[in-house]
Amino acid sequence: MQQEHATNLPFQGYTTFSEAHILPAVQVSFxxxxxxxDYVIMSNSTPTAAIKFNYAQYGFRPSPAVASFSSRGPSEMNGDILKPDVLAPGVNILAAWPSGVGPNPNPFILKNFNYESGTSMAAPHVSGIVALIKYKHKQWSPAAIQSAIITSAKELDLDGNPIKDEADNKTAGVYTTGAGQVNPAGAMDPGLIYDLTHDDFISYLCGLGYNNTEVHWTVGYSVNCSRHKKTSPPQLNYPSIAVSLSSNSRTQTMQRTMTNVGDANEVYQARVQEPPGVSMYLSTYQLSFSRVQQDKDFNVTLVMRRSPGKGLVSRGKLEWVSNKHVVTSPVAVRFA
Structure with missing residues (x-):
């Protein structure tokens, strides 16, 4: 029996896909x-190999890592909104399948499963987290749920190192990871949220320069942007912060509003990690709450000290820390 031997291309990283090959096959990383x-070339005698079935193997490192095929930002259509928002498991996910798999599927087996990879596998993980949050917090808006998922995400892997990009095995950039890997337990109790209303998104669409017809297509009813408030993307009350700075525009100030969904009496202290080349200042470094659903406003000012290079991106973060919660917003600065 002839066997097929396949190796990853360099950009495919260390992940090998669990595929039901038609031919007996062995796939290995690059x-x-x-x-x-090298072993085959350097061997002084006939090279040999053996295949041993080790059952399911756990504890693979580095984990999590960004798949080489994962979508990258920035989006050119949404202004300075950081995308992607988060990462979710989407590689070699065991899921229900409509038909048999493998070279000789049994047509009489009705309960089929298959390993698949892609956005279609990651999206159900996030949908499940959304359903859990909505069950616990029935009055929360979609934006509140999104905020909880983003601000609770984990930016480090299981070993406490920055998440790697399998495309080059280097530390993944902020426009590759967003806030990081989803964290279901943390998203259920985020402490604080950045909330948005339907009207806020209309202001955002008008601020992007869409005309009345385009906004109508999006929201489903007529909107006159000439009479509507316009919000620039950095000013949208989003859980992440992304701006572009240049020698002609060295400073940007954004307002954010946080809503307390944790304990009635909770005090948060700001913890800032400045993006390289940028100074970050807050209008206040403490948020004190005395009741649930209380709102607090603050301003974030980013000032370019030096540019690491046109087109490059610096990553930082803003954390609000209490004795119970850590609410993290990633910060991305693009240098124009």
């Missing part, structure tokens, strides 16, 4: 493929 090639 690095392992190089080792096998």
């Amino acid at each position: 690095v392992d493929g190089i080792k096998i090639r």
